[in-house]
Amino acid sequence: MIETKLKWHPIAASDDLAPRHVFDAQLLGQEIAAWRADDGFANVWENRCLHRGVRLTIGINDGNELKCQYHGWRYSNRSANCTYIPAHPADAPARTVCNRKYTTREKYGLVWTAIETSGDVPEISLLAGVPSAPLRAMPINSTADLVEEMLSAAVFESAEDNRWSEMSVETDPSGAITFTGSSDKHLVFFLQPLDSERTIIRGVATGIGDDDIAGLRHLNQCLTTLRAAIEARAAQQDRVDPMQPVYTQVEADLATMPDRGEGSVNGIRVRVASKTMTANDVARFEFVGLTGSLPTGQAGAHIDVHLPNGLIRQYSLTNGPAETDSYIIGVKREPNSTGGSECLHDTVREGDILLVSVPRNNFPLRRDAVRSVFVAGGIGITPLLSMAKTLENQRLNYELHYFVRDDDHVAFADKINALTGKITLHKGLSPEDTGKALHRIYNGPQNANHTYICGPGPMLNAAREAASHCGWDDGAVHFEYFKNTNEIDDSSSFEIALARSGQTLQVKSGETVLDVLRANGVSIASSCSQGACGTCKVAVIEGDVDHQDVHLTDSEKRASAYIMTCVSRAKSDRLVLDI
Amino acid sequence: MKLYDFELSGNCYKIRMFLNILGINYDRHPIDFFPGNEHKGPEFLAINPLGQLPVLVDGTFQIRDAQAILSYLAAKYDDGGTWYPTSDPERLGEVNQWMAFGDMITGTASAARLHDGLSYTQIDVKAARAGAHRLFRILDEHLWFAEREGRSWICKGDTPTIADIACFPYIMLALEGGVSLQDYPAIRRWTDRVKRIPGFTVMSGIFSAGAGVEAA
Ligand SMILES: N[C@@H](CCC(=O)N[C@@H](CS)C(=O)NCC(=O)O)C(=O)O
Numbered sequence: 001m002i003e004t005k006l007k008w009h010p011i012a013a014s015d016d017l018a019p020r021h022v023f024d025a026q027l028l029g030q031e032i033a034a035w036r037a038d039d040g041f042a043n044v045w046e047n048r049c050l051h052r053g054v055r056l057t058i059g060i061n062d063g064n065e066l067k068c069q070y071h072g073w074r075y076s077n078r079s080a081n082c083t084y085i086p087a088h089p090a091d092a093p094a095r096t097v098c099n100r101k102y103t104t105r106e107k108y109g110l111v112w113t114a115i116e117t118s119g120d121v122p123e124i125s126l127l128a129g130v131p132s133a134p135l136r137a138m139p140i141n142s143t144a145d146l147v148e149e150m151l152s153a154a155v156f157e158s159a160e161d162n163r164w165s166e167m168s169v170e171t172d173p174s175g176a177i178t179f180t181g182s183s184d185k186h187l188v189f190f191l192q193p194l195d196s197e198r199t200i201i202r203g204v205a206t207g208i209g210d211d212d213i214a215g216l217r218h219l220n221q222c223l224t225t226l227r228a229a230i231e232a233r234a235a236q237q238d239r240v241d242p243m244q245p246v247y248t249q250v251e252a253d254l255a256t257m258p259d260r261g262e263g264s265v266n267g268i269r270v271r272v273a274s275k276t277m278t279a280n281d282v283a284r285f286e287f288v289g290l291t292g293s294l295p296t297g298q299a300g301a302h303i304d305v306h307l308p309n310g311l312i313r314q315y316s317l318t319n320g321p322a323e324t325d326s327y328i329i330g331v332k333r334e335p336n337s338t339g340g341s342e343c344l345h346d347t348v349r350e351g352d353i354l355l356v357s358v359p360r361n362n363f364p365l366r367r368d369a370v371r372s373v374f375v376a377g378g379i380g381i382t383p384l385l386s387m388a389k390t391l392e393n394q395r396l397n398y399e400l401h402y403f404v405r406d407d408d409h410v411a412f413a414d415k416i417n418a419l420t421g422k423i424t425l426h427k428g429l430s431p432e433d434t435g436k437a438l439h440r441i442y443n444g445p446q447n448a449n450h451t452y453i454c455g456p457g458p459m460l461n462a463a464r465e466a467a468s469h470c471g472w473d474d475g476a477v478h479f480e481y482f483k484n485t486n487e488i489d490d491s492s493s494f495e496i497a498l499a500r501s502g503q504t505l506q507v508k509s510g511e512t513v514l515d516v517l518r519a520n521g522v523s524i525a526s527s528c529s530q531g532a533c534g535t536c537k538v539a540v541i542e543g544d545v546d547h548q549d550v551h552l553t554d555s556e557k558r559a560s561a562y563i564m565t566c567v568s569r570a571k572s573d574r575l576v577l578d579i
Numbered sequence: 580m581k582l583y584d585f586e587l588s589g590n591c592y593k594i595r596m597f598l599n600i601l602g603i604n605y606d607r608h609p610i611d612f613f614p615g616n617e618h619k620g621p622e623f624l625a626i627n628p629l630g631q632l633p634v635l636v637d638g639t640f641q642i643r644d645a646q647a648i649l650s651y652l653a654a655k656y657d658d659g660g661t662w663y664p665t666s667d668p669e670r671l672g673e674v675n676q677w678m679a680f681g682d683m684i685t686g687t688a689s690a691a692r693l694h695d696g697l698s699y700t701q702i703d704v705k706a707a708r709a710g711a712h713r714l715f716r717i718l719d720e721h722l723w724f725a726e727r728e729g730r731s732w733i734c735k736g737d738t739p740t741i742a743d744i745a746c747f748p749y750i751m752l753a754l755e756g757g758v759s760l761q762d763y764p765a766i767r768r769w770t771d772r773v774k775r776i777p778g779f780t781v782m783s784g785i786f787s788a789g790a791g792v793e794a795a
Pocket residue numbers: 588589590591618629630631632633643644645646682685
């Protein structure tokens with residue numbers, strides 16, 4: 001009767017989940033890792049790293065993420081999404097890599113969960129609206145049935161203290177065992193079946209303070225004596241087989257594959273919680289979910305924002321790790337706006353409901369660099385803020401260079417001031433001086449260094465050139481363009497062969513590879529439609545790609561291993577694609 | 580200073596960790612405990628007739644037993660006098676009480692680990708595990724009430740003592756002998772605190788804890 005997976009059980013006391021600690025729990029055979037993030041949220045997860053099944057209770061709670069000890073996989077507060085896989089430092093983990101999490105409540109000073117949730121934590125009238133304190137949990141090697149039977153006959157009377165005399169015992173419909181005393185001194189006990197032969201008694205007392213050590217000791221002593229009696233009887237009983245929990249593991253290919261994401265069709269509805277100016281011409285928007293927290297964005301991720309005028313635009317998240325209460329983006333008013341930034345600045349107001357995509361990451365951050373150099377131009381600061389915060393939380397070395405016109409153009413000054421890394425503002429530099437400053441930044445030792453550049457096209461090009469000139473390896477220079485200013489030449493026509501489905505399709509001039517794929521039923525995610533964001537990337541098995549995007553690095557383009565299907569085409573007559 | 584040492588020994592690790600906390604340089608003299616059984620050979624028996632590790636040699640002075648070594652090192656080299664409070668009789672008594680408890684943990688949790696991991700088949704592993712659980716129940720209760728009274732360490736006072744060092748290793752390694760710490764949440768929280776002591780070192784099977792909130 002107690003062992004139902006639907007039912008809510010306490011698995012810890014609220015203060016068992018100490019800051020930066022991972023609590024080891026179990027319920028109905030299922031092993032659980034519970035940890036409190038710095039924002040106070042109690043995460044209750046299956047105690048298995050998705051990777052190799054290593055217990056997460058030996059992991060590290062860094063306040064925002066839980067890191068597995070063995071191969072360093074990281075999982076985000078609240079969402080349990082895997083945010084980083086050290087063996088694939090250059091890839092963003094697929095969104096499907098997500099730990100199993102259990103619904104959680106905190107009530108009566110206890111942390112509650114259910115394996116399969118229905119209903120809610122039991123309402124105990126004795127505990128309603130009065131202060132109470134949890135007793136020390138009493139783990140017992142016995143079935144829950146025997147514990148229930150013997151606990152119901154327990155006595156908590158004390159010679160020195162009359163608070164627990166003459167109590168009347170009842171079993172609540174929820175299964176709680178209540179001891180009603182005189183004058184508001186009650187005891188309520190919940191049973192937590194760890195496994196078939198292990199049970200924890202979790203008591204809650206009213207009329208006792210957290211600091212009433214003598215009272216807590218007395219009740220703990222009574223429970224200790226009761227435990228000895230229960231275990232003596234349990235030792236005489238026949239053994240019961242342990243419960244058989246089910247643990248899932250992620251398939252190897254999923255775990256190593258970068259996020260291809262869903263298309264922008266499956267969006268999330270958000271409300272504009274605030275809209276403020278964070279710099280000259282830069283509006284700061286905060287979006288909150290209509291139902292609870294939002295999907296986790298990895299450092300460098302962007303979202304598609306569907307605008308009231310029908311346009312879809314991409315904006316980088318400034319959020320640090322595990323900041324899922326809201327998405328914060330910065331939107332610069334573009335003088336040559338094609339309707340995106342103008343609409344956000346002039347039409348969208350606080351309180352409006354918008355559709356956004358789940359965060360997608362085509363600008364992943366490695367966390368294995370000796371030194372990371374962030375170079376931002378203007379509004380390009382946004383993804384780099386999220387990256388800097390991520391490295392800062394892990395106490396990794398980084399420097400941030402922010403090229404701006406003047407003080408009025410410094411966006412997100414609050415976030416920048418809160419960073420403690422090496423921050424340099426480069427104000428009002430001419431293109432020539434910008435080039436010199438970039439050379440100074442990229443000069444010097446580069447072993448295990450990585451740089452991330454985001455900003456307007458000319459500045460980004462200058463930074464890439466400076467890095468290349470100073471001898472940086474192409475693979476260490478990561479960048480994200482806002483837009484593709486290349487003139488797209490779509491005059492060619494060619495054949496594409498789809499290796500996995502065996503189809504052969506014709507791309508005529510004026511059509512894109514992406515259009516042709518979609519018209520033939522191949523579902524493929526895309527975002528910016530101009531070869532900047534990298535979402536529609538597809539692997540190429542054979543053929544010579546006519547690259548027209550600004551997403552791939554020069555060496556990636558030479559290798560022709562990928563194509564941005566929204567703008568790039570074929571130089572050869574035929575391309576074989578890995579889809 | 581020279582330590583007769585075996586990498587996988589929790590008792591030797593107590594000394595390595597404490598020497599590191601005190602910032603003392605020393606030489607390691609490795610003894611091939613497993614599989615070589617060197618600690619039962621004539622050469623080592625001449626150094627320690629009990630045939631046990633660790634043994635410390637400081638100049639002309641030689642001493643065995645992890646707890647005895649800890650008290651010697653603290654009394655001699657801890658300038659602050661906090662690790663082994665020789666001038667406070669009550670605390671001193673407490674430290675010695677819990678160091679003896681630490682040795683009982685060696686006799687139970689470590690014995691179970693020797694059985695499971697290092698082929699000590701003569702050990703009654705069921706009795707060893709039951710003994711470890713009996714001790715852990717006592718320590719968990721002690722630490723749970725210590726937390727309620729605002730204390731972080733095994734003995735009274737604001738700073739850790741060598742009793743914390745003496746109890747720590749075989750608690751952390753208990754699972755290697757089939758003794759889970761799941762029933763001992765206050766012990767598990769205390770092990771995080773020990774791991775955050777400046778100068779803490781790891782050994783095979785014991786990881787560091789990451790930064791605490793204060794340091795963040
Ligand atoms: N009371 C001693 C116990 C030391 C002990 O048990 N050492 C183990 C290695 S961790 C050992 O040498 N065992 C061999 C034996 O007892 O025969 C101490 O604390 O140093």
